[in-house]
Amino acid sequence: MNLLTQIRSLFEPALAALAPDQAKVPDLLAAIKPASNADHGDYQANCAMALGKALGQKPQDVAKALIAALPANDVLEPPTVAGPGFINLRLKPDFLAKAIAEIATDPKLGVEPTKKPKTFVIDLSGPNVAKPLHVGHLRSTIIGDALVRILRFLGHTVIGDNHLGDWGTQFGILLYGYKHHRDDAAFTADPVRELARLYVHVRGLAAVAEGEDEDGAGDNPIMTACREETSRLHAGDPENVALWETFMPACLEMLRPIYERLNVKIDHALGESFYNPMLACVVDDMLAKKIAFESKGAVVIPNAKGVVPQTEEEQKKEEPPAIIRKRDGAFTYTTTDLATVQYRAETWKPDVMLYVVGAPQALHFKTIFAQARRWGYADVDFQHVQFGSMLGKDRKIFSTRKGGVIELMSLLDDAARLGLQKYEENSAARRAVGHKVFEPTDAEKREIAEVVGTGAVKYADLSQNRTTDYVFDIEKMTGTDGNTAAYMQYAYARCRAIFREGEIDTARFRTHPPAVVISHNAERLLALQLLRFPEVVDSAVADYVPHLLTTYLWDVAKSYSGFYENCPVLKAESPELKDSRLLLVDLVSRVIKQAIDLLGIRVVERM
Known part of the structure; x- marks a missing residue:
């Protein structure tokens, strides 16, 4: 509805x-x-x-x-x-009352399945697996996951594909580090930790060496040695291939606990190495179809306009073409992305392919999509779901090469610690003024800390319009006031507490809802907000903007606060009014839980 x-x-x-x-x-x-x-x-x-x-x-x-x-x-x-x-x-009040009763018996709270279900492939996360995940990987992962959840909720078929970077220079760094700086005992005891240490150690050596530019190129002797190890890997050197095969399980294991903590489940994780055997055929096919051309010994594809600029003057006016095979025979990321398009299109036959990747890659994807259409995939709707950058407190973009970027696992640990600290401060303040406060066990405290902390990080990111930059501030993220995850999680727990206090089973409100009585404007405003859930879900998916859900949650929370202050529930004036208000409270908890779940965030029953 x-x-x-x-x-x-x-x-x-x-x-x-x-x-x-x-x-x-x-x-x-x-x-x-x-x-x-x-x-x-x-x-x-x-x-x-x-x-x-x-x-x-x-x-x-x-x-x-x-x-x-x-x-x-x-x-x-x-x-x-x-x-x-x-x-x-x-x-009309009668319409509101009837509509509330209808959504009460609906597990999807009035959200109707799409009349035109489609198949989506969503490219999300995409980390380089040889190094620890950091905050820069957060946006693609959680925005992509939110879109997967929302589209599935509406009845679409969705395939989430994590295009892992498992074949690039980062493995040259590990190969160099393993050969020159490994600790055999540490690698035997915990290969995940030792590989993470080696990556950081070699990057540190490169940072103090001479000649490294922003892209890790130049005459830096450490990075030159790492690139040579990468070249040997790509050429099929037996030793490097064997080491790569040894490293991969440990590299993938670095990702697993972080995705689990983020509550992100991805269907496929097909890395660059998976597509490597297909690249030569991609180039040959495009040459045969005359949609790729030889230029100065390399093979290039036209820009999005279909133009291959020839003269220097033309190159200044036009967007550049893209190289798919270098003069030395090596392939590029563009070649891999085109092979990925082909595989996804022929394997999953999607109607839509969404690429949840940062805004700086806009020109790259513009070229990829145009070439894919020339190649025969014109029926697929390609969309670059781009997002802005995460900034430090100095309002500068985080740079992995300059250091100072927080690893995701450390970030989640800090968020859980701060979440628990603020929870305990709030509990102490409420206890001091005579409120009855839930006293959790140590295990319950750990669960609350994890749910609140991780939720805070995700909600803070998802509450931003994805196209804008935003300042990363862990203190603000874990705040308990305003439009934050903790505030929504507390509102949910407060709703559930009413039913525990009254020893009331919610089942009857979801199977045989009582008549809705709208006797106060706060009830009316709350009912209206609850009924707007379906239109917000539809709007969020129309332009792939999950932040509309957080805006909506804030509106629901404010309406519920006004209702809570003005409309006694357990002490309502009549049994009929009590039941009506209990129904509204139950719906608030269900809407918050469902909306926040679409963002990949969890709740706890008691806080």
Whole structure:
């Protein structure tokens, strides 16, 4: 039950009858939105101004004509016109009450499955597996996971594919480190830890050596030696291949506990090495189809416009082509990405491929997608779901090469510690003013710390519009006030506490919901927010923007706070009102739990 869709469906025939250009009707419908000011109504139709201009009529007159043309319905109170032609819309109390009872018995809380299910492949996370994960890997991982969850919730088939970097220079670093600086006893006892140490140690040696540029190239003797080890690996050197095969299980084991703590489950983890045997065929096929060309001894593909700039002047005007085979015969990341497109398209036959990768890769993916369409995959909807950078407190982008980047495991440990510290501070403050406070066991404290800490990190990231940069601040992330994970988790626990205190089973509210009584405006506002859940889920997936869910959660939490202060539940004036309010409380807990689960965040029953 999408309220916005219902309201727009009431307006659609009237708009279609009045609009001189039927192609503009979807845009006119899009101008019907939730009201920005609750005093003006629940929703607002702002389409009369544009329609009035097209018709050469006063917007107020057009607005009145639209209202007159609306069909009789049990959804809306009589609409009113305000200002230059705004149509204010308010839902009928009886409709709200009936709709609340309907979502109470629905496990999906009114979210209907999509009428046109598609198959999605989502490229997410994509770390280089030879080194520890750091905060720079966070955004792709959790934004991608949230999109997987939301799309599946709507009934789409989704394949999450973690395109691992398991064949690049990072393995040259490990090979060099293993051959020159390994501790055999440490490697035997704990290969994961020893490989992590070797990677950091060699990077440290390179950092103090001369000649390294930002890309790790140049005349740096350490990095030159590492690149030589990588070249031998790619050439099939038996010793390096054997070591690579030895390292891989340990490298993958570095990832497992972090993904588990982040509550991220990825369907496939096909790395660069998986596609390596396919690369020569990719180049040969593109040459045969004349969609790749030889240039100065290399093989290149056109830019997104289909142009291969030849002269220096053309190169200044046009986006560059991309190399898929170098002059020395080596392949590139572009070649691997094209092989990946081919494999995904032919194996999973997706309608849509989403690449959750940072904004700096925009030109790369623009070229990849254009070439994939030329290659025969024009029916696939390719989307670069790009995101902004994570900044340090100095508002500069984290740089792994300059050091100072926090490893993800350390970050999650710090978040859990801070989460527990703030939880205990809040508990002590509430205890000091006479509130009854839950006294958890040590095991329960550890669970609360982990759920609150990890949730804080994920929620803080996901609450940002993915296209913007944001400042990473662990103290703010773990805050318990405002739009934070801890606040939502506490709101959920507070709802569950009411049922424990009253010794009330929630089952009957989900199978045979009582009549809803709306006797206070706080009840009405809360009911309206609960009913908006389906439209928020639809909006979040329309442009792949999970932050809309966190905005919605904040609105629900504020509405619930107003309800909690003004509407006694267990001490309501009548049994009927008590049951009605208990139903609202149960729905608040269910909506929070479901919405926060779509973000990959957990809750605890008691806090």
